[in-house]
Amino acid sequence: MWEDAGKAPKRIVPDGCVDLVESGDEVFVAGPDTTAWTWETPPGVRVRGVRFAPGRAGGVLGLGADELRDQRVFLGDLWGREGGLLAERVLCGAASLADIVAERRSGRADxxxxxxxxxxxxxxxxxxxxxxxxxxxxxxxxxxxxxxxxxxxxxxxxxxxxxxxxxxxxxxxxxxxxxxxxxxxxxxxxxxxxxxxxxxxxxxxxxxxxxxxxxxxxxxxx
The missing domain is CATH 1.10.10.60 (Homeodomain-like)
Structure with a gap:
């Protein structure tokens, strides 16, 4: 789990990880990167995330990490109506990102x-x-x-x-x-x-x- 309330732009470089992120009014998945991207937390917004170690996201996300490479995908686009409802629960405080991980975790790592x-x-x-x-x-x-x-x-x-x-x-x-x-x-x-x-x-x-x-x-x- 991580949090970020900083306002300065950050250069995010590849690390092999996948993140589930709550930022403002958005919940999205940040796939594994092959190049840098710049992240700037909006003023007054606290960003929270769950970081999956390399190779461990599939058991929760339900698809291969290669399908998320260099992408940012909203939860509703990833899981359809269920994802949209889960995102709403997180944004209104009824559930946390950790709750989503616990609910959807399945199988063991390869x-x-x-x-x-x-x-x-x-x-x-x-x-x-x-x-x-x-x-x-x-x-x-x-x-x-x-x-x-x-x-x-x-x-x-x-x-x-x-x-x-x-x-x-x-x-x-x-x-x-x-x-x-x-x-x-x-x-x-x-x-x-x-x-x-x-x-x-x-x-x-x-x-x-x-x-x-x-x-x-x-x-x-x-």
Whole structure:
């Protein structure tokens, strides 16, 4: 669960997650992204959301995450009349987003997909290495992965590596060191992914990240 009451525009970069969001008079699903988008909370509006870990949204939403890739879909458009009624309940305070998740949750996560996600998150350098020693055939496992996560293992590997770089941004003295620590071949490799996923140059993006982290650390120390 998360909340946001900030007014400054935020650059949202891909992280492999799906979100169920309540914002103002809207309830919508934000699918897994492959590029950045800008979010600005309207004045006086508090935004709430439920974030599904990679591969875990399908059991609630009832469809493959690949159908939601790079999309924002209103609940009424997603679930028809039932979705419209659920959205009304949330907006009038009769139900919460967590209630919707609890009501609609069904089935279990795909064990092999979860294992493949864990391997990629754990620092696998190549998808082929992460796919070793599964009992399921590679083609079928890739298809199930795309259905659950929203894009294939190769794209997810790039996304999770970029997120790793973001997490390490406050500890690396320069971009070359950051690239090496996050598992990139070199600084140019990190720069290419940053342009694609964040839409800006790596130097600009990670400088802003460092400043944001410094501000939080300074505030926490008071």
């Amino acid at each position: 064990r092999e997909v979860s294992e493949l996600i864990a391997r990629l998150d754990g620092g696998a350098t190549r998808v082929s290495a992460a796919l070793e020693r599964f009992t399921t055939g590679e083609r079928q496992l890739r298809r199930r992965f795309t259905l659950a996560v929203g894009y294939g293992p190769a794209t997810y590997l790039r996304v999770t590596r970029f997120q790793r770089a973001i997490g390490l941004a406050g500890t690396a003295p320069d971009l070359a060191s950051l690239a090496a620590s996050a598992g990139y071949a070199d600084q140019a490799h990190l720069s290419r992914d940053c342009r694609e996923f964040a839409g800006v140059q790596a130097r600009e993006f990670f400088r802003a990240k460092k400043c944001a982290m410094s501000t939080v650390d300074s505030y926490s120390a008071r």
